[in-house]
Amino acid sequence: MLLMFSVTNIKAQKALISNPDEVAEAAIKEFDVAMQPEGVLYKLKEKQQLKGSYIFDIIIKEKGQVVSVFVVENEGGTLDFQNLLKDAVLAMKMDFKMPKGKRYKFTYKFNF
Numbered sequence: 060m061l062l063m064f065s066v067t068n069i070k071a072q073k074a075l076i077s078n079p080d081e082v083a084e085a086a087i088k089e090f091d092v093a094m095q096p097e098g099v100l101y102k103l104k105e106k107q108q109l110k111g112s113y114i115f116d117i118i119i120k121e122k123g124q125v126v127s128v129f130v131v132e133n134e135g136g137t138l139d140f141q142n143l144l145k146d147a148v149l150a151m152k153m154d155f156k157m158p159k160g161k162r163y164k165f166t167y168k169f170n171f
Contacts, residue, residue, distance in 0.1 A: 073123070074155045082157055083165035086119060089153050090167050100169070103147050109171040111136020113144055120162045123153030131166065144169060 076082050093100040103109065112134040118127035128145045157163060 075157070076155050077158050077161070079163055082119070082155075082163040085155050086117070086153055086163075086165060087167060089151075090169075093151070094169070099151070100144075100147060103143065104171050107140070107143055109136070109140050109144065111140060111171055113141055113169045113171075114166060115145070115148065115169065116164060116166050117148065118162050118164045119153055119157070121157050121159050123155055123157070125149050125151050125153075126162070136171070140171075 074085075076085055090100070092098055094104075095101055112132075113130065113136055114132040116127075116129040116131055117125060120126050125148055128148050130141060130145065133141050
């Protein structure tokens with residue numbers, strides 16, 4: 060029974076990723092999922108009628124928390140849409156963790 064509890068506990072923990080390229084790849088996959096139907100960003104798009112293309116530099120830290128979003132480019136979208144999307148991205152949390160005290164930066168393009 061103790062072994063079964065240990066195995067269950069291990070599966071419940073988030074994966075630890077320390078390679079910067081792997082962190083960016085995992086985060087990009089999560090944003091891709093959020094942009095699919097039933098994803099949080101897709102729902103935002105449908106509700107607010109978001110349009111345009113937005114390129115953001117995103118920084119995440121140790122527990123997968125988005126801590127910074129910098130707008131690199133906005134094509135065809137309004138400033139209001141840009142700010143709405145930026146706030147939604149800042150509220151997101153990735154489903155993995157990184158080493159304590161580390162921050163990782165990557166670029167993502169949101170197309171609506």
